[in-house]
Amino acid sequence: xxxxxxxxxxxxxxxxxxxxxxxxxxxxxxxxxxxxxxxxxxxxxxxxxxxxxxxxxxxxxxxxxxxxxxxxxxxxxxxxxxxxxxxxxxxxxxxxxxxxxxxxxxxxxxxxxxxxxxxxxxxxxxxxxxxxxxxxxxxxxxxxxxxxxxxxxxxxxxxxxxxxxxxxxxxxxxxxxxxxxxxxxxxxxxxxxxxxxxxxxxxxxxxxxxxxxxxxxxxxxxxxxxxxxxxxxxxxxxxxxxxxxxxxxxxxxxxxxxxxxxxxxxxxxxxxxxxxxxxxxxxxxxxxxxxxxxxxxxxxxxxxxxxxxxxxxxxxxxxxxxxxxxxxxxxxxxxxxxxxxxxxxxxxxxxxxxxxxxx
Amino acid sequence: xxxxxxxxxxxxxxxxxxxxxxxxxxxxxxxxxxxxxxxxxxxxxxxxxxxxxxxxxxxxxxxxxxxxxxxxxxxxxxxxxxxxxxxxxxxxxxxxxxxxxxxxxxxxxxxxxxxxxxxxxxxxxxxxxxxxxxxxxxxxxxxxxxxxxxxxxxxxxxxxxxxxxxxxxxxxxxxxxxxxxxxxxxxx
Numbered sequence: 121x122x123x124x125x126x127x128x129x130x131x132x133x134x135x136x137x138x139x140x141x142x143x144x145x146x147x148x149x150x151x152x153x154x155x156x157x158x159x160x161x162x163x164x165x166x167x168x169x170x171x172x173x174x175x176x177x178x179x180x181x182x183x184x185x186x187x188x189x190x191x192x193x194x195x196x197x198x199x200x201x202x203x204x205x206x207x208x209x210x211x212x213x214x215x216x217x218x219x220x221x222x223x224x225x226x227x228x229x230x231x232x233x234x235x236x237x238x239x240x241x242x243x244x245x246x247x248x249x250x251x252x253x254x255x256x257x258x259x260x261x262x263x264x265x266x267x268x269x270x271x272x273x274x275x276x277x278x279x280x281x282x283x284x285x286x287x288x289x290x291x292x293x294x295x296x297x298x299x300x301x302x303x304x305x306x307x308x309x310x311x312x313x314x315x316x317x318x319x320x321x322x323x324x325x326x327x328x329x330x331x332x333x334x335x336x337x338x339x340x341x342x343x344x345x346x347x348x349x350x351x352x353x354x355x356x357x358x359x360x361x362x363x364x365x366x367x368x369x370x371x372x373x374x375x376x377x378x379x380x381x382x383x384x385x386x387x388x389x390x391x392x393x394x395x396x397x398x399x400x401x402x403x404x405x406x407x408x409x410x411x412x413x414x415x416x417x418x419x420x421x422x423x424x425x426x427x428x429x430x431x432x433x434x435x436x437x438x439x440x441x442x443x444x445x446x447x448x449x450x451x452x453x454x455x456x457x458x459x460x461x462x463x464x465x466x467x468x469x470x471x472x473x474x475x476x477x478x479x
Numbered sequence: 480x481x482x483x484x485x486x487x488x489x490x491x492x493x494x495x496x497x498x499x500x501x502x503x504x505x506x507x508x509x510x511x512x513x514x515x516x517x518x519x520x521x522x523x524x525x526x527x528x529x530x531x532x533x534x535x536x537x538x539x540x541x542x543x544x545x546x547x548x549x550x551x552x553x554x555x556x557x558x559x560x561x562x563x564x565x566x567x568x569x570x571x572x573x574x575x576x577x578x579x580x581x582x583x584x585x586x587x588x589x590x591x592x593x594x595x596x597x598x599x600x601x602x603x604x605x606x607x608x609x610x611x612x613x614x615x616x617x618x619x620x621x622x623x624x625x626x627x628x629x630x631x632x633x634x635x636x637x638x639x640x641x642x643x644x645x646x647x648x649x650x651x652x653x654x655x656x657x658x659x660x661x662x663x664x665x666x667x
Contacts, residue, residue, distance in 0.1 A: 324591075331634070338637040345644055356610065359617035362640060366624050369647040374518060376654040381513035383661045 486528060487653050493524035494653070500552070519543060525650045533642050534635065538627020581630065 319325070343349040343358055346365045352358050497520030523543050526536035618636065622628035625639055 334634055335637065338634065338641070342637060342641055342644075345641060354610075356613040356617055359614065359621065362644075363617060363620055363624065366621070366640065366644060366647070369644065369651060370624070372651045373521065373647065373654065374514075376651065376658055377518040377521060378510075378514045379658050380517050380654065380661070381510050383658065383665060 487649055490524050490528045490649060491653050491657070493527055494521050497521075497524055521650055521654060525646050529642070529646065533639060534631060535626045535628070535639050535643050536646075538630075542626065581632070584632070 319329075339355065339358060342362055343352075346362050349358055349361045352361060498517065501516040501520060522539055526539040526543075529536040531537050531540075618633060621640060622631070622636060625631075625636065625643055628636060628639065631639060
């Protein structure tokens, strides 16, 4: 039974900390597999709790995560590399996302686990969302698990065991293994969540817990992306910062578009021909040099919004002139001083030379 | 996997295309009109660079190509007619599906809420309810910020903000670069 052994291996890898319990856990997991196979024949039982789950929009998740993980790794690399060195961990958000995923579950052989589980359970979810279901696993090992074919009955047994306080001292971290990996693997019907000690193993609360952990993982990613957020604790304040950041970026776009409108009387940018003829090299050197003054640093969150803007890392400028409402003229002088970097100056003079030649 | 500079290049190309389209149509535009045109073309270019994989990009393009605004021609220009139709289809179906899902979830929540009784300590309940209210207010504000955000549930909202923040940053960087270079050229 190749997929079952794969499953057992991954779970035993995940619980490697409890060395004593591995053997008993393995036997239990085999019984788990047997139960699942048996319950695969009974269709209605699984749908009773899967139907009550809050399920995310499968479309958005599916569409979002396969390109998004690629984009997260690809797109922010130039911006996030300019983070200040106060980051202790790799600041590439793709790495962070991968690290978050791996911290949440076993890691090894999870893809095997996915593919092994997906063919087992398509019959289980006739009406519910085929993507996910939450299945509880007992927190600690019990070698003698009564053979039951109903997963809800299984949970009742687990509840009894919790109450009987046979749970050992070490608390296991809850794992939403399939939760995370299913998004970039095929659609997986089951989400494996481990119940913590003393927590209810209700299907509702398990589903809620899985959902909450998913949300928390995403929030962690957002915290790392938005500068100044990783030191804040509490969802509401973090959301505050995120909202401020989004508003700031949107306002930047408006201001920049106004600036571009004042620069030329008609919207003609001959520079496009320059950019295309120069091929990627000059533009690559151009953009980082432009971008370099504007890093997205890790900032101390002060109460003062003006200071937040001013702490942006400008090499040439001592004080940033960025305010929330600005006249276009203010931007010209800082930008010109910024453009006095060597690389940018070279590229800019090249631009101007070519413009003159064209004209 | 797309290298980061290619995303910027793609955005820049689409943006310049849109701007050329704008400049060819009218001759004497006021500064406000130009601002709007620049911003619109930048937004549409950014959204199209995502290739309709994200909800916010579809919503943005749907808003831009509403009938009766000059955004429609811009969108056609940047995207190309066929892909624009595809995107409109996806956007409409996506919104419908999301609305239905949200409605059914609300009905389910309401039905589940009634039989459940919770006994909590009053102070704890007060603190958690206050926290929940704060979080809910902020998620509503965030939904108003992200294009197409009202149709999403919490999980996809956070994913969309991630993507949106990244694309906004790319947009700002490209625009700032272009603005700086063009200003320098004009001063010479």
